[in-house]
Amino acid sequence: MLDPAKIRQQFPIFSHYPKLAYLDNAATTQKPKAVIETITNFYEKGNANIHRGVYELAVRATQQYEAVRQKVAGLIGAPKPETIVYTTGTTAGINLVAQSFLEPRLQSGDEVIISYMEHHANLIPWQMACQRQGASLRVIPMNEHGVLDLSAYREMLSSRTRMVALVHVSNTLGTINPVEEMIAMAHEQGVPVLVDGAQSVAHFPIDVQAWDADFFVFSGHKMFGPTGVGILYGKEEHLAAMPPYQFGGDMIRDVAFEETTFAEAPQRFEAGTTPIAGVIGLGAAADFLQGLDKTEIQAHLKQLGHAAREALARIDGLRVIGNAENATAIVSFVMENVHPHDVATFLAEDQVAVRAGHHCTQPIMDFFEIAGTTRASFSIYNEQWEVEQLAESLARIQKFFSV
Numbered sequence: 001m002l003d004p005a006k007i008r009q010q011f012p013i014f015s016h017y018p019k020l021a022y023l024d025n026a027a028t029t030q031k032p033k034a035v036i037e038t039i040t041n042f043y044e045k046g047n048a049n050i051h052r053g054v055y056e057l058a059v060r061a062t063q064q065y066e067a068v069r070q071k072v073a074g075l076i077g078a079p080k081p082e083t084i085v086y087t088t089g090t091t092a093g094i095n096l097v098a099q100s101f102l103e104p105r106l107q108s109g110d111e112v113i114i115s116y117m118e119h120h121a122n123l124i125p126w127q128m129a130c131q132r133q134g135a136s137l138r139v140i141p142m143n144e145h146g147v148l149d150l151s152a153y154r155e156m157l158s159s160r161t162r163m164v165a166l167v168h169v170s171n172t173l174g175t176i177n178p179v180e181e182m183i184a185m186a187h188e189q190g191v192p193v194l195v196d197g198a199q200s201v202a203h204f205p206i207d208v209q210a211w212d213a214d215f216f217v218f219s220g221h222k223m224f225g226p227t228g229v230g231i232l233y234g235k236e237e238h239l240a241a242m243p244p245y246q247f248g249g250d251m252i253r254d255v256a257f258e259e260t261t262f263a264e265a266p267q268r269f270e271a272g273t274t275p276i277a278g279v280i281g282l283g284a285a286a287d288f289l290q291g292l293d294k295t296e297i298q299a300h301l302k303q304l305g306h307a308a309r310e311a312l313a314r315i316d317g318l319r320v321i322g323n324a325e326n327a328t329a330i331v332s333f334v335m336e337n338v339h340p341h342d343v344a345t346f347l348a349e350d351q352v353a354v355r356a357g358h359h360c361t362q363p364i365m366d367f368f369e370i371a372g373t374t375r376a377s378f379s380i381y382n383e384q385w386e387v388e389q390l391a392e393s394l395a396r397i398q399k400f401f402s403v
């Protein structure tokens with residue numbers, strides 16, 4: 001059994017905010033001491049730029065930085081460190097694939113498939129690529145429970161489809177999509193698939209090889225690591241075929257005024273000075289996560305999600321948005337006659353930290369005909385008392401607005 005109280009002790013922020021129910025983990029997670037110390041140590045004792053210097057500090061920084069590829073490969077089941085590209089986050093990884101992988105092979109009349117529940121980061125880059133090339137964006141429909149229609153998806157896949165981009169876990173609805181099955185369906189038509197793992201990498205077992213995912217992207221800051229760094233996993237043959245996306249230092253083989261040749265992947269996608277301390281901090285986050293049991297994390301979140309949905313169902317005038325059977329502890333809701341931002345503001349007064357708005361998923365808001373939701377999203381250090389604090393505060397808000 002996962003012991004959230006014990007895990008909590010590893011996160012210094014909670015000693016400063018002991019009564020805060022931090023339920024905004026889908027936006028960003030808190031950082032364990034091991035990650036903070038790794039970053040501090042790097043700046044205090046190991047700071048140098050990478051790949052350039054021959055002095056001890058630079059050599060050590062380069063080794064530490066490069067070693068993180070193997071840690072990340074281990075975390076997501078990637079075959080080798082060379083398939084791990086450092087980016088600045090999920091958004092950057094998707095833009096890279098859309099522009100460098102998809103766009104050169106996208107022609108007028110082609111199609112790209114995404115789902116109804118994509119974060120804007122996994123929608124706009126594909127939409128822009130389609131617009132530039134005269135291709136069409138197709139959208140897998142979902143039902144009122146927040147579940148994707150797989151038969152519609154199967155019918156959508158055709159010889160015109162060039163790419164599928166899918167979120168593993170919805171940041172708004174908590175729905176867990178059957179990505180392995182959906183990848184297999186796309187592959188039957190020879191279509192490559194990118195999986196957006198922003199909300200899944202911290203809590204779910206990921207195995208890009210078993211899934212046969214073509215690309216998998218995520219952000220460090222949503223998996224207990226620092227901001228400003230993320231990962232793009234790509235199959236070796238895809239990365240090898242992709243032209244560089246940005247140009248500059250550290251991504252070249254040879255430069256002359258007449259012509260430049262580029263380094264192999266992953267270096268060719270890492271132009272300029274990358275977030276070195278961030279990458280090293282991400283390595284510490286990967287180690288931290290590897291020390292936890294993913295099955296126990298799942299059980300813990302399932303229980304918290306269940307408890308939260310049950311507690312919220314008891315509050316008059318409160319509607320939970322999305323109720324997929326296969327969902328994680330991300331719970332979006334609306335309160336009758338109260339704006340989601342007001343709900344979040346009142347919750348903040350009761351030391352409950354949540355997010356309100358469209359959560360960068362405006363199509364979901366349009367589908368449910370709402371302007372926004374208030375969202376509580378849980379993680380490994382959340383406990384039952386936080387569900388109660390949320391529910392009690394919501395009951396108070398509901399009472400306040402109903403008189």
Ligand SMILES: Cc1ncc(COP(=O)(O)O)c(C=O)c1O
Nearest residue numbers: 089090091119121171198199219
């Ligand atoms: C499902 C999903 N995809 C993509 C993103 C974008 O992540 P980032 O802003 O770290 O690039 C988020 C962030 O909330 C997300 O939840």
